[in-house]
Amino acid sequence: MSTQGTDPMLVFATSDKGGTGRSVTSCNVAYRLCLRGLDIAYVDFDFGSPTAGALFEIGHAERGTTEGRGLHSYLLGETGEPRRLIVDRETDRPQLRRAAPGAGQLVLLPGDVGGAEFGCDDTIVARAVTLLAKLLSEFAVVIVDLSAGRSVALEIALRATVSTMLAHRAHRWLVFHRWTRQHVLAAGGLVYGSHGLLETGGHFEHDRQELLASVRCVRTAVAASDWTRTVDPPQAAWLNEQSKALRELAMAEGLGAAMVLGQTPIEPMLQWREQLILDADVNARLADPATVEAYTDLARRLTDSATWDIE
Ligand SMILES: Nc1ncnc2c1ncn2[C@@H]1O[C@H](COP(=O)(O)OP(=O)(O)OP(=O)(O)O)[C@@H](O)[C@H]1O
Numbered sequence: 001m002s003t004q005g006t007d008p009m010l011v012f013a014t015s016d017k018g019g020t021g022r023s024v025t026s027c028n029v030a031y032r033l034c035l036r037g038l039d040i041a042y043v044d045f046d047f048g049s050p051t052a053g054a055l056f057e058i059g060h061a062e063r064g065t066t067e068g069r070g071l072h073s074y075l076l077g078e079t080g081e082p083r084r085l086i087v088d089r090e091t092d093r094p095q096l097r098r099a100a101p102g103a104g105q106l107v108l109l110p111g112d113v114g115g116a117e118f119g120c121d122d123t124i125v126a127r128a129v130t131l132l133a134k135l136l137s138e139f140a141v142v143i144v145d146l147s148a149g150r151s152v153a154l155e156i157a158l159r160a161t162v163s164t165m166l167a168h169r170a171h172r173w174l175v176f177h178r179w180t181r182q183h184v185l186a187a188g189g190l191v192y193g194s195h196g197l198l199e200t201g202g203h204f205e206h207d208r209q210e211l212l213a214s215v216r217c218v219r220t221a222v223a224a225s226d227w228t229r230t231v232d233p234p235q236a237a238w239l240n241e242q243s244k245a246l247r248e249l250a251m252a253e254g255l256g257a258a259m260v261l262g263q264t265p266i267e268p269m270l271q272w273r274e275q276l277i278l279d280a281d282v283n284a285r286l287a288d289p290a291t292v293e294a295y296t297d298l299a300r301r302l303t304d305s306a307t308w309d310i311e
């Protein structure tokens with residue numbers, strides 16, 4: 001397994017609302033990181049809806065693994081070792097089965113089919129810590145897709161990252177949100193609000209400043225700025241006004257430009273179907289090159305130490 005010299009990194013994908021693009025974006029970023037030669041683990045901690053298998057087009061694990069060895073079973077102590085699915089071996093998508101030269105390994109740790117949300121206790125947190133520490137010893141980047149909102153998954157992640165085994169490891173928090181008023185307010189609430197990331201983190205002995213320095217937002221499915229050139233002048237004026245208001249709102253919510261890791265454009269392919277966008281999709285003119293550029297850029301910024309002023 002290759003960690004390519006980079007310090008292994010834990011990345012928690014969060015969002016306040018559901019349907020923000022958290023999973024689709026995270027999977028695509030995982031894929032782009034893997035193309036760079038990094039070994040990536042994608043850990044499905046969306047306990048209420050463990051559907052990451054569908055994004056990698058692993059038919060037998062579309063809604064979680066059926067073998068009783070998924071992450072639900074592992075965290076609840078029903079299996080000692082959670083199932084790992086090597087994406088290019090298990091996927092039904094032919095282009096994904098042909099591993100790109102020099103690519104790293106992309107491994108999915110799925111939830112259990114029919115698995116549901118559960119409570120959080122010390123034993124569950126300890127199992128999560130053991131798992132994440134082990135994955136960090138094998139993979140360059142461990143991406144953990146957390147259930148939306150102030151969820152048990154978020155609590156497990158916050159408690160795990162202050163444990164002695166993980167506190168010294170790099171951990172980053174990505175807050176995904178759509179580029180609309182409601183979503184910006186919701187994302188601001190998740191970071192700064194009551195029972196949000198900082199408050200809950202503080203409660204579990206995280207240093208609030210350090211925690212905040214490890215948080216960045218990802219704005220998803222953002223309309224391209226040149227859209228306004230293709231519409232009637234009154235509509236263009238209205239859209240420009242709304243864009244300005246959104247930028248001001250994001251700033252007021254503490255989610256201004258300095259907090260943004262990047263953004264993704266509206267991608268028609270993803271509006272129809274949740275999936276990885278491959279270079280083959282761009283070459284076949286099915287997907288917009290700007291989408292792949294956005295995922296590549298997110299992957300680069302995520303692993304660039306200049307993005308993070310923590311260490
Ligand atoms: N850039 C994009 N352009 C258009 N649609 C997108 C884009 N990114 C994601 N989507 C679509 O948005 C929907 C929600 O995305 P996704 O399932 O990743 O969100 P989520 O936050 O993980 O939701 P959940 O809380 O249900 O897990 C999906 O249909 C996805 O294909």
Ligand SMILES: [Mg+2]
Nearest residue numbers: 022023024046
């Ligand atoms: Mg999801």
